[in-house]
Amino acid sequence: MAAKILIIEDEAAxxxxxxxxxxxxxxxxxxxxxxxxxxxxxxxxxPDLILLDWMLPGMNGIEFARILRHGERTRLIPxxxxxxxxxxxxxxxxxxxxxxxxxxxxxxxRELVAxxxxxxxxxxxxxxxxxxxxxxxRLDPVNHRVTDGNKEIELGPTEYRLLHFMMTHxxxxxxRSQLLDRVWGDHVFVEERTVDVHxxxxxxxxxxxxxxxxxxxxxxxxxRFSAVATLQAKDSNTQK
Amino acid sequence: MAAKILIIEDEAAxxxxxxxxxxxxxxxxxxxxxxxxxxxxxxxxxPDLILLDWMLPGMNGIEFARILRHGERTRLIPxxxxxxxxxxxxxxxxxxxxxxxxxxxxxxxRELVAxxxxxxxxxxxxxxxxxxxxxxxRLDPVNHRVTDGNKEIELGPTEYRLLHFMMTHxxxxxxRSQLLDRVWGDHVFVEERTVDVHxxxxxxxxxxxxxxxxxxxxxxxxxRFSAVATLQAKDSNTQK
DNA sequence: ATTTTTTTATACAGTTTTGTTACAATGGTC
DNA sequence: GACCATTGTAACAAAACTGTATAAAAAAAT
Numbered sequence: 001m002a003a004k005i006l007i008i009e010d011e012a013a014x015x016x017x018x019x020x021x022x023x024x025x026x027x028x029x030x031x032x033x034x035x036x037x038x039x040x041x042x043x044x045x046x047p048d049l050i051l052l053d054w055m056l057p058g059m060n061g062i063e064f065a066r067i068l069r070h071g072e073r074t075r076l077i078p079x080x081x082x083x084x085x086x087x088x089x090x091x092x093x094x095x096x097x098x099x100x101x102x103x104x105x106x107x108x109x110r111e112l113v114a115x116x117x118x119x120x121x122x123x124x125x126x127x128x129x130x131x132x133x134x135x136x137x138r139l140d141p142v143n144h145r146v147t148d149g150n151k152e153i154e155l156g157p158t159e160y161r162l163l164h165f166m167m168t169h170x171x172x173x174x175x176r177s178q179l180l181d182r183v184w185g186d187h188v189f190v191e192e193r194t195v196d197v198h199x200x201x202x203x204x205x206x207x208x209x210x211x212x213x214x215x216x217x218x219x220x221x222x223x224r225f226s227a228v229a230t231l232q233a234k235d236s237n238t239q240k
Numbered sequence: 241m242a243a244k245i246l247i248i249e250d251e252a253a254x255x256x257x258x259x260x261x262x263x264x265x266x267x268x269x270x271x272x273x274x275x276x277x278x279x280x281x282x283x284x285x286x287p288d289l290i291l292l293d294w295m296l297p298g299m300n301g302i303e304f305a306r307i308l309r310h311g312e313r314t315r316l317i318p319x320x321x322x323x324x325x326x327x328x329x330x331x332x333x334x335x336x337x338x339x340x341x342x343x344x345x346x347x348x349x350r351e352l353v354a355x356x357x358x359x360x361x362x363x364x365x366x367x368x369x370x371x372x373x374x375x376x377x378r379l380d381p382v383n384h385r386v387t388d389g390n391k392e393i394e395l396g397p398t399e400y401r402l403l404h405f406m407m408t409h410x411x412x413x414x415x416r417s418q419l420l421d422r423v424w425g426d427h428v429f430v431e432e433r434t435v436d437v438h439x440x441x442x443x444x445x446x447x448x449x450x451x452x453x454x455x456x457x458x459x460x461x462x463x464r465f466s467a468v469a470t471l472q473a474k475d476s477n478t479q480k
Numbered sequence: 481a482t483t484t485t486t487t488t489a490t491a492c493a494g495t496t497t498t499g500t501t502a503c504a505a506t507g508g509t510c
Numbered sequence: 511g512a513c514c515a516t517t518g519t520a521a522c523a524a525a526a527c528t529g530t531a532t533a534a535a536a537a538a539a540t
Contacts, residue, residue, distance in 0.1 A: 066253065066257075069256060069257065069260050070252075070253075070256045075260055075263075156515075156516055156517085157515095157516075157517095158516080158517070171382075171383045172382050172383050173382070173383055173384040190517095190518065190519095191518070191519065191520095193498090193518090193519075193520090194517085194518055194519075196498065196499070196500090197499090197500085197501095197517090197518075197519085198517090198518095199499090200498095200499065200500065200501095217497095217498070217499090218384045219396070219397060219497070219498080219526070219527080220397035220496095220497075220527090221384050221397075224383055224384065226383070396526075396527055396528085397526095397527075397528095398527080398528075430528090430529065430530090431529070431530065431531095433487095433529085433530070433531090434528080434529055434530075436487070436488070436489095437488095437489090437490095437528085437529075437530085438528090438529095439488095440488065440489070440490090457486095457487070457488090459485095459486065459487075459536095459537070459538085460485090460486075460538095
């Protein structure tokens, strides 16, 4: 599942340069020349990351970034600002409004791609195309396959995304509501208990590989993915 | 257990900017635009920290801070003031009324988060997400795990919170009623004896690690957590 | 030594949380 | 349109957790 990147840039030449390079790097791209078009795209297909030009016809990028940060659905989308300016104040203003990084023009395509990679890895690793492999368990976003050694594990779409998220966020407890936000999407109207059901389905699928214990219940808190072998100190006294 | 931060700020743009950044930083947020709403929120769900704008519609922040400091339940909640002014006198007034820190607008989100972290660490360490480690005993709030060396210690939710509180407040006696307030939460009505039971359960769990002696009974006063070598005139001939 | 107070230990019943399964609704595909 | 996979929810079962009562033990006071 290649990350989808929205490019908001009015200069056609630069836009095409970026599109070319991002596609080269394996990203899916959509683009808009102004804020209105950008908004309509965002409403249709939530991008994973937004490349936003500082100067836009009609509305400046800072303003637009602020609007995105206000939107319920768009709040969590990483934003990288493109700016011709190098003033420190602009940098600060950009970061203050919630940009996650910025690139000054002129930029090298390699630098741009590198920064995008970095931001995605940091903020939504499950949206990057990197293979995740833990022990023998391997999830390959490119061919959308999960394997254990040479055995293939079949998962439904939701279980796949859930596993992908968990494998890229291990050793950390996530509440049901956090999982809904990150795996289902922000503020999807779904019962929290639904998470349990999908956890169950995922565990069932992993059971064949004997890896179902990696998905752990943390009572009162949520779920945790952990492949670390820890000697349980239980079963010596907790019995009834 | 992410700390819950109440943001009292009437300017929508600033409020959302703060919300976004605090959520990014892993905090839970609630917000209010004026003093009344803030009060009603506080009555329902005690926040761990309050971010309070200096200027509020109807009532100024200083006044509100003073009210909070008088309230039985709210007295101990850390307050960080947000102010557009930089005058030294205001700073003084803010700190005098009991604010624990203050941040002047415009502020960088990083600074804000850093100050919040600092205040929380100082005043309610158990609400921050930092790992607590004493000797070999390690409690990690992020993955919600307690380990002794490489042995995992399994705890129920209440024992976990109790241990977390005690590990972050060592070398000090807490009465049962204090523990009920801080671990169970105020406004909870349970027998004081209940504390004994959970202390017992926690000790039992720690016993496997041989760390149960760290939870000490102070007769007539309460309990104390102390990892300091207990070289009391206790004469451990009675060992084993 | 005896009594009183405080703490520990344990059992138990009630409650909450989580696991599991079945089912109906949805939406895509042939 | 019929088929199929997938999804979310509800309902019930199972498990874990909680608070209280009670009895035993320990410490302090008499």
